[in-house]
Amino acid sequence: MSSSPVKLGILGTGNIANAFAEGLTHAANIELVAVASRTQAAAIAFAQKHDVAKKYSTYADLAADPEIELVYLATPHVRHRDDSVMCLQAGKGVLCEKPFSINAKEAKEVIDLARERNVFLMEAMWTRFLPSFVKLREMLVNGVIGDVQLILAGGAFQPDCDPDYYLLRPELGGGVLLDAGVYPVSVASMVLGAPTQIKACGTVGEHNVDDQDAILLQHDGGATAILYVSMKASASPDITLLGSRGRIYVHAPMFAPAKIHLQVYGENVQEFELPFEGNGYHYQAIAAAQAIRNGDTESSVMPLEETLTIMQTLDCVRDQVGMLYPMEK
Missing domain, CATH: 3.40.50.720 (NAD(P)-binding Rossmann-like Domain)
Structure with missing residues (x-):
């Protein structure tokens, strides 16, 4: 080698x-x-x-x-x-x-x-390889919060309204779901696996791209992920995992977090500072x-079969929202 x-x-x-x-x-x-x-x-x-x-x-x-x-x-x-x-x-x-x-x-x-x-x-x-997500997976493997029952994740931002901006151009694959919504969907996949049921609603705006999506994922064993992403409002993108024994809060931004809070029920909150080198x-x-x-x-951290199931989830969300790209028609 x-x-x-x-x-x-x-x-x-x-x-x-x-x-x-x-x-x-x-x-x-x-x-x-x-x-x-x-x-x-x-x-x-x-x-x-x-x-x-x-x-x-x-x-x-x-x-x-x-x-x-x-x-x-x-x-x-x-x-x-x-x-x-x-x-x-x-x-x-x-x-x-x-x-x-x-x-x-x-x-x-x-x-x-x-x-x-x-x-x-x-x-x-890239998020999966940051020190914070390495720590998050370690916590989950060790069962520190028990079985994850609920994931709450999402964020919102208001981009430049220039019609040439790539997120506003359907012919380039624009829209908020594929660009930003993939992050919370990927988190849910990493933690809970592929969903068994997918419910979604959202809006397709004046530029013919989805500008807001709300997603409900049901997983084996009854665990649920409630996810959102929007270009019509502003909110820091973060993640909360609720388990049978405790909760984990991953601080914003969810795509490059450097701090995690862990609270085992009945115990004090533990804070983990997890900085990364450079831009990560x-x-x-x-x-x-x-x-x-x-x-x-x-990669075992981002395996191809999981990439495919994430794309299938995104397809299902877009289908329910009514977002079809020109090259798909």
């Missing part, structure tokens, strides 16, 4: 790609060697900012680079399936930004291809690189 850094390329040069590249300064087992954008100017500017040797003006050129072992996809939602397929067919491991795809059908196509080619693939649900984006990358060096084709 090689101990050399995994050579990584980034598709896309937007905000999330920049944040990911900044995070990689804390990842000793990764070497960022290439970036691709739809324009040479954007690729050059990104490369200069992050000290990247190779800059490509097409995504296909980066995928064809024989030096690259892992590709981080930071392209628009609507491109995730096709860009993942392109990289997997070129034999590259893929770390795909959430949402993993537009729908479960696309997700299954990508997952099936990765398994057929025996190539690493993972949804970039490197933890998922380190895990992906280590998996590649180990010869693994998926």
